[in-house]
Amino acid sequence: MRRRAGVGAVHKQKLEQEKYKDKGTVIQENQFEQMTKQMEVFRLNLEEFATKYKNEIKKNSQFRRQFQEMCSSIGVDPLASGKGFWSVLGIGDFYYELAVQIVEVCMATTHKNGGIIGLDELRDRLIKARGRNKQHQEITIDDLLCAARKLKIFGNGFCVIPVGEGQYMVQSVPGELSMDHTAVLKLVSTSGSAFITLPSLMEQLNWETTRATNVLNSMVTEGLCWIDKDHKKDVSYWFPSMFTECIKSS
Amino acid sequence: MGEVQWPWQYSFPPFFTIQPNLETRKKQLDAWRSLVLDYCRLHKIFIIDVREGEHLPLFNNTAISRKLSPQAINTVLEVLLSTGNAGMVDKSSRSRWYVYWHTVDEWATIVYKWAQDNAMVNTVCTFYELTNSSGDLNGLDEGILVKALKVLEKRQLAEILTLDSGSGVKFFS
Structure with missing residues (x-):
């Protein structure tokens, strides 16, 4: 005959469950402690490593990238922390310096490109400005991206815009670019030319006249592009920031 | 060139x-x-x-x-x-x-300097002499020359004269 569940059985069950729970918490705590210890050790090692190879990190671009990757995989950002251990190390200084130089290049070219610049052009100009020393020359696109992203803290005056195919542009004028603006930049940048016309924009992005016209007009207003009225063809919108002669001009 | x-x-x-x-x-x-x-x-x-x-x-x-x-x-x-x-x-x-790739004032200064350098101060010379000299003034448009000389007149360094053989100018020290 099957025993019917009584109050005792219920109590017993409850007790068991509580015991399981307690044990579980203990195990969890143990694991957590261990993990924390491991991370602490890892962090210590990493810091030791960073101190030891500080100069190497500054000089060698490949090394720098790998170090960055290593840091970000454990959630340490040697750039983000302005206080404490990392700032004393001066790892971030390399990027701060780079960030300042990026701002300088952007300011110096705004009169030509209206405040957007391709990352490749930025790199060329920056390297030219940094002097001949080999360690000043080995600046990778990764370094620039890393440094440029830090500039976000100054508000929307600075941002990095991905324009497809591993290409980036840096915007250095106040005023956020909308998705539509970015789409246009992307389209022009991948087209290999420096201009776009209204019909071609509408066709390629499947936009209505109003939407396309608004975007183009606002980009003219922002000074990002120039218009070309050639009576034989459609009005075309030209971006100095993507025009080879402008990029190459000193 | x-x-x-x-x-x-x-x-x-x-x-x-x-x-x-x-x-x-x-x-x-x-x-x-x-x-x-x-x-x-x-x-x-x-x-x-x-x-x-x-x-x-x-x-x-x-x-x-x-x-x-x-x-x-x-x-x-x-x-x-x-x-x-x-x-x-x-x-x-x-x-x-x-x-005026030189402003009129600049042209005036250049003309007067020419006069000094060529010992033409206190002498009369023709426009032809000026615009056919070697140097900056060579080929200078006569219209611009007159404007420059008028500036010199204001500075009391020259006086435009009408000569038989065309126009001329007398420079003063």
């Missing part, structure tokens, strides 16, 4: 359309201003006729088949006017312009 160093804008098609955005237009007209001055200095051009503008490579880049319309040329010249680098030849028609 060297070649003009064309700025990057010269091959940028929209450079030949006056830009609607004020700030962009300012940059564009600044670039035009220096280009016009460089070009005219190099080719010793003293007068630009707006109607003939497209015959100058300056305003007509055949490589990209873009040219500056006469109206746009006027806009550019008005910028030069505002900086003292251009003036209308004839106030009634706005198509012929002097281009």
Whole structure:
């Protein structure tokens, strides 16, 4: 005959469950402690490593990238922390310096490109400005991206815009670019030319006249592009920031 | 005579359309201003006729088949006017312009310096002598020369004279 569940059985069950729970918490705590210890050790090692190879990190671009990757995989950002251990190390200084130089290049070219610049052009100009020393020359696109992203803290005056195919542009004028603006930049940048016309924009992005016209007009207003009225063809919108002669001009 | 160093804008098609955005237009007209001055200095051009503008490579880049319309040329010249680098030849028609790659004041100084260097102070010399001398004054447009001499008259350093053989000037010390 099957025993019917009584109050005792219920109590017993409850007790068991509580015991399981307690044990579980203990195990969890143990694991957590261990993990924390491991991370602490890892962090210590990493810091030791960073101190030891500080100069190497500054000089060698490949090394720098790998170090960055290593840091970000454990959630340490040697750039983000302005206080404490990392700032004393001066790892971030390399990027701060780079960030300042990026701002300088952007300011110096705004009169030509209206405040957007391709990352490749930025790199060329920056390297030219940094002097001949080999360690000043080995600046990778990764370094620039890393440094440029830090500039976000100054508000929307600075941002990095991905324009497809591993290409980036840096915007250095106040005023956020909308998705539509970015789409246009992307389209022009991948087209290999420096201009776009209204019909071609509408066709390629499947936009209505109003939407396309608004975007183009606002980009003219922002000074990002120039218009070309050639009576034989459609009005075309030209971006100095993507025009080879402008990029190459000193 | 060297070649003009064309700025990057010269091959940028929209450079030949006056830009609607004020700030962009300012940059564009600044670039035009220096280009016009460089070009005219190099080719010793003293007068630009707006109607003939497209015959100058300056305003007509055949490589990209873009040219500056006469109206746009006027806009550019008005910028030069505002900086003292251009003036209308004839106030009634706005198509012929002097281009002063030296401002009139600068020309006056250059003329007077020529007179000093060539021991012409306190002497009468003809316009022909001035504009056929070697140096900066060679080929100088007579209209501009007269304007420069009038500046010197104001500074009481010269007096324009009418001679039998044409016009002349007497420089004072």
